[in-house]
Amino acid sequence: MWVRWLHFRVLVAATVDELEQRKKYKSAYVFSIATLDVNHMNVPKEVRTYCPKCKVHQAHTISLYKPGKRRALAKGERHHEREKRGYGGQKYPLQHEFAKTTKKQTLRVKCKVCGYMRHKDGIRLRKLVIG
Numbered sequence: 001m002w003v004r005w006l007h008f009r010v011l012v013a014a015t016v017d018e019l020e021q022r023k024k025y026k027s028a029y030v031f032s033i034a035t036l037d038v039n040h041m042n043v044p045k046e047v048r049t050y051c052p053k054c055k056v057h058q059a060h061t062i063s064l065y066k067p068g069k070r071r072a073l074a075k076g077e078r079h080h081e082r083e084k085r086g087y088g089g090q091k092y093p094l095q096h097e098f099a100k101t102t103k104k105q106t107l108r109v110k111c112k113v114c115g116y117m118r119h120k121d122g123i124r125l126r127k128l129v130i131g
Contacts, residue, residue, distance in 0.1 A: 039102065039125055039126035039127065040125070040126065040127045040129070041123065041125050041127070041128055041129070042129050042131075043062055043107065043128060043129065043130050043131075044062065044130075044131075045061060045062060045130055045131050046059055046060065046061055046062070046112075047059075047060055047062060047109075048060070049109065051111040051113070051114065051116055052116070052118070053111065053114050053116040054111065054113055054114050054116070058111050058112060058113045058114075059111075059112045059113075060109045060110060060111055060112065061109075061110050061112060062107055062108070062109055062110075062130055063107075063108045063110070063130065064105060064106075064107065064108065064128065064130060065105075065106040065107065065108040065119055100124075101126075102124050102125060102126050103124075104122030104123065104124050105122055105123055105124075105125055105128050106119050106120065106121070106122040107119065107120040107123075108120075
């Protein structure tokens, strides 16, 4: 049903022979199931998007957000260590079994003019390639 809304035909080929056979359709886009990777995404190094500080569209560089090292002397860390101390053990149960196979990857977007940095929402992907 979604093919009709996009106004072009999509043909999916399961084998290489089917792929060669279906190339005779000039008005259709042909995809092979073997080469279609849904958990892989290519992102450009530079993109032109809106900067809230400049209030105009500017060139932005894109990088992958990585959290910094946790500080042992932060208030939350000290509180957590205090709660774990003594009899009774862990205050809340540790998670041992995980349902998800991937983690959300957040993109860090930096304006090339003013240097303003912001984060784009995380995308659940297995592999993210910038470049």
